[in-house]
Amino acid sequence: MSAGLVEREILVKNLDARPDRILSRKASDFAIPTGREEEWRFAPLARFGELHTDAPADSKVLFSARHSNEVNSRALSREDQTSFMSLDRIGARAIESWDSGIILEIPQSSEIAAPIYLDVLTTKGISFGHIVIRVGANSKSTVVIGHQGTGNAAVTVEVHAENAAQLDLVTLFDSERDAVLVSEHELNIGKDAKVRTLAVQLGADVLRFTPRAKFTQDHGSVEIFGGFLASGGQYIENRVLVDHNQPNCVSNVLFRGGGHGENSHTVWVGDVLIRENASGTDTYEMNRNLLLDAGARADSVPNLEIETGDILRAGHASVTGRLDDDQLFYIQSRGIDAATAKRLVIEGFFADMFGEFKNPEVAELLAKRLEETISLALVAQL
Amino acid sequence: MSELVIKGLKVSVESEDTQKEILRGVDLTIRSGEVHAIMGPNGSGKSTLAYAVAGHPKYTIDSGEITLDGEDVLEMTVDERARAGLFLAMQYPVEIPGVSVSNFLRTSITAIRGEAPKLRDWLKEMKSAMSEIGMDPQFSERNVNEGFSGGEKKRHEILQLELLKPKIAVLDETDSGLDVDALRIVSEGINRTVERNNTGVLLITHYTRILRYVKPDKVSVFVDGKVIETGGQELAEELETNGYVKFTKAAASV
Ligand SMILES: Nc1ncnc2c1ncn2[C@@H]1O[C@H](COP(=O)(O)OP(=O)(O)OP(=O)(O)O)[C@@H](O)[C@H]1O
Ligand SMILES: [Mg+2]
Numbered sequence: 001m002s003a004g005l006v007e008r009e010i011l012v013k014n015l016d017a018r019p020d021r022i023l024s025r026k027a028s029d030f031a032i033p034t035g036r037e038e039e040w041r042f043a044p045l046a047r048f049g050e051l052h053t054d055a056p057a058d059s060k061v062l063f064s065a066r067h068s069n070e071v072n073s074r075a076l077s078r079e080d081q082t083s084f085m086s087l088d089r090i091g092a093r094a095i096e097s098w099d100s101g102i103i104l105e106i107p108q109s110s111e112i113a114a115p116i117y118l119d120v121l122t123t124k125g126i127s128f129g130h131i132v133i134r135v136g137a138n139s140k141s142t143v144v145i146g147h148q149g150t151g152n153a154a155v156t157v158e159v160h161a162e163n164a165a166q167l168d169l170v171t172l173f174d175s176e177r178d179a180v181l182v183s184e185h186e187l188n189i190g191k192d193a194k195v196r197t198l199a200v201q202l203g204a205d206v207l208r209f210t211p212r213a214k215f216t217q218d219h220g221s222v223e224i225f226g227g228f229l230a231s232g233g234q235y236i237e238n239r240v241l242v243d244h245n246q247p248n249c250v251s252n253v254l255f256r257g258g259g260h261g262e263n264s265h266t267v268w269v270g271d272v273l274i275r276e277n278a279s280g281t282d283t284y285e286m287n288r289n290l291l292l293d294a295g296a297r298a299d300s301v302p303n304l305e306i307e308t309g310d311i312l313r314a315g316h317a318s319v320t321g322r323l324d325d326d327q328l329f330y331i332q333s334r335g336i337d338a339a340t341a342k343r344l345v346i347e348g349f350f351a352d353m354f355g356e357f358k359n360p361e362v363a364e365l366l367a368k369r370l371e372e373t374i375s376l377a378l379v380a381q382l
Numbered sequence: 383m384s385e386l387v388i389k390g391l392k393v394s395v396e397s398e399d400t401q402k403e404i405l406r407g408v409d410l411t412i413r414s415g416e417v418h419a420i421m422g423p424n425g426s427g428k429s430t431l432a433y434a435v436a437g438h439p440k441y442t443i444d445s446g447e448i449t450l451d452g453e454d455v456l457e458m459t460v461d462e463r464a465r466a467g468l469f470l471a472m473q474y475p476v477e478i479p480g481v482s483v484s485n486f487l488r489t490s491i492t493a494i495r496g497e498a499p500k501l502r503d504w505l506k507e508m509k510s511a512m513s514e515i516g517m518d519p520q521f522s523e524r525n526v527n528e529g530f531s532g533g534e535k536k537r538h539e540i541l542q543l544e545l546l547k548p549k550i551a552v553l554d555e556t557d558s559g560l561d562v563d564a565l566r567i568v569s570e571g572i573n574r575t576v577e578r579n580n581t582g583v584l585l586i587t588h589y590t591r592i593l594r595y596v597k598p599d600k601v602s603v604f605v606d607g608k609v610i611e612t613g614g615q616e617l618a619e620e621l622e623t624n625g626y627v628k629f630t631k632a633a634a635s636v
Pocket of ligand 1: 396
């Protein structure tokens with residue numbers, strides 16, 4: 001804890017579940033949002049470019065995969081089983097009307113050392129795409145989804161981690177600065193399965209990421225980590241929902257965010273729902289934000305809805321602070337110039353976002369992109 | 383031979399929209415190889431003096447001057463002062479989450495020396511300095527001051543003093559919170575720096591205990607934002623026995 005941050009740590013025992021929250025595969029189940037709904041109250045809908053209305057797709061999402069031949073990937077077809085359900089109209093539109101997609105199958109009991117890359121390129125216009133990742137029982141793998149390109153796109157992802165599967169799923173959001181990208185993830189976690197996800201969010205003009213985890217059996221574990229850095233004018237929204245619908249499961253959510261420049265706006269909403277049957281639940285969620293200047297705005301809303309008292313742990317915390325003068329002074333008093341001092345503090349702030357994630361190739365890629373983005377942020381401060 | 387000269391220094395700090403004057407005309411000179419102890423009651427402005435010399439943005443210089451070998455220190459940024467040869471060991475060293483000691487020290491050394499030390503030489507230098515000050519080498523992988531005990535933070539400050547080899551160092555209550563052994567080890571570090579690098583030291587302290595290990599050439603009494611008397615070690619002994627009463631009275635009557 002640095003001295004400059006004000007910690008607000010809350011442990012909520014009981015909160016009413018929200019009956020208005022529905023899951024569906026049909027866009028018509030959701031009204032066109034107006035901005036007054038809880039789900040949309042922060043979002044600049046005018047900038048979503050009709051993704052949330054009725055406008056049909058007029059463009060296509062392009063998918064490609066790079067991996068060893070131990071795993072299979074192919075274009076998704078309408079014959080393929082998908083079970084994805086969305087929490088909102090845009091996700092429902094994507095699963096209803098995608099016209100391109102990819103399916104990745106990791107065989108059971110396989111151990112895939114090299115990262116599996118799924119590249120997602122969006123182009124000008126409105127487009128919808130869907131990704132299915134089937135992770136076989138007892139397998140071990142790392143998947144990296146890389147988002148690039150422009151236009152207005154919604155890309156949904158469903159992950160099925162079978163029993164005792166171990167998956168590291170990294171998503172790098174690195175679209176052009178004029179892109180609007182909506183991404184909804186549905187993580188289905190099997191018995192004893194361990195899924196760790198890390199979303200690094202740097203690009204796009206408007207980015208909305210809504211990961212949702214649920215458990216197909218007991219003793220599953222999920223980690224949802226994220227890091228974002230918004231610059232002037234950029235809007236980055238994260239809405240996490242962990243649905244503890246099975247007993248003895250573990251979830252850990254950590255998002256670290258930064259913002260700088262006029263009208264940079266980041267939003268983090270973390271919902272954890274602990275159902276009546278989810279005894280033995282262990283969950284913690286945390287969002288920390290670092291505002292680099294007065295132009296940046298961060299909203300952070302952690303939320304716990306607990307329907308059973310028989311749990312191990314349920315906690316959440318949210319901290320938003322500014323660059324600390326005393327930290328910068330201390331570093332500079334050791335001869336280090338002001339820009340480098342800021343860089344050290346900002347990089348240090350993001351350091352533990354990678355958590356246990358250790359794949360050297362991917363970690364280096366992420367660290368490099370993050371460093372480049374921090375450099376741009378520092379230049380903007382001059 | 384270096385010389386830090388402070389003349390007529392008046393410093394204030396903004397507090398609830400009013401400027402509060404803390405330093406009321408400080409005159410001090412610290413020379414290479416010299417240990418100058420400063421003793422004074424709580425709140426008299428000793429840390430303010432230390433911060434003003436180092437250039438903390440919170441403090442406003444109202445008048446007076448600070449020069450290092452004739453160069454105007456007040457014109458320099460915080461990092462320029464450090465590169466010019468000034469060092470401050472803080473009373474309350476700051477935690478920097480996510481930044482390892484080794485990364486921090488290497489970045490600092492590179493800035494101070496003007497070039498990055500060779501990695502192998504640097505590791506050797508850091509390890510040997512750490513062992514001299516009694517810090518486990520594992521501290522190099524920990525985040526700067528994060529979770530350090532009070533004493534460990536102070537050792538870490540003296541480690542930096544030894545590595546950065548400043549011309550003039552201001553040590554703000556480096557002895558506070560140290561156990562008997564740590565006090566001796568830290569004092570030896572200060573003495574080594576004075577001997578090896580001919581560093582001049584302004585040693586802010588409340589206790590004569592440290593002055594048994596680090597022999598001061600001069601002792602000054604600091605009351606109400608000013609130096610009001612300067613003498614030798616006997617002055618420190620007198621303060622230890624009689625307290626500041628005589629001096630606070632004197633200050634009040636000025
Ligand atoms: N930011 C600030 N706002 C308000 N008052 C301040 C601020 N910084 C320092 N002061 C006040 O200035 C005075 C001098 O403080 P300083 O820390 O320099 O004292 P000190 O001599 O180092 O005391 P100690 O021996 O307790 O360390 C104190 O009354 C302190 O409360
Ligand atoms: Mg003090």
